[in-house]
Amino acid sequence: MSETAPAYVEQTAAGDWRVAGTRVSLDSVVHAYWQGRLPEAIVADFPDLTLEQVHGAIAFCLRHRADIDQYLADQDHCWRQFQQESAARHGPLLQRVRSAAGQPGAAP
Numbered sequence: 001m002s003e004t005a006p007a008y009v010e011q012t013a014a015g016d017w018r019v020a021g022t023r024v025s026l027d028s029v030v031h032a033y034w035q036g037r038l039p040e041a042i043v044a045d046f047p048d049l050t051l052e053q054v055h056g057a058i059a060f061c062l063r064h065r066a067d068i069d070q071y072l073a074d075q076d077h078c079w080r081q082f083q084q085e086s087a088a089r090h091g092p093l094l095q096r097v098r099s100a101a102g103q104p105g106a107a108p
Helices: 026-034 039-045 051-065 066-101
Strands: 010-011 018-019
Touching: 010 026, 010 051, 010 066, 018 026, 018 051, 026 039, 026 051, 026 066
Parallel strands: none
Antiparallel strands: 010 018
């Protein structure tokens, strides 16, 4: 048996990680797994994935744990920064919309 192991994960030109051959982010698979989702449930959540791809992506993360942990921390930082910038830029508009709709968190 001289079969070469397939690559289950690939990095995009922008530096993001994806399940190879799909648009499913590695982040999505990892976070679902860490939340206790079984690989079969992850496949149900992401029908473009096979069970083999999910197990392969998880194995890749376990093998490259430090690098993936750093990547996920960087992604979390970028997301929090985006949220802060968005709130600063669009906060007054959101407050007016919420106020007009009578939603909680709206300014009186």
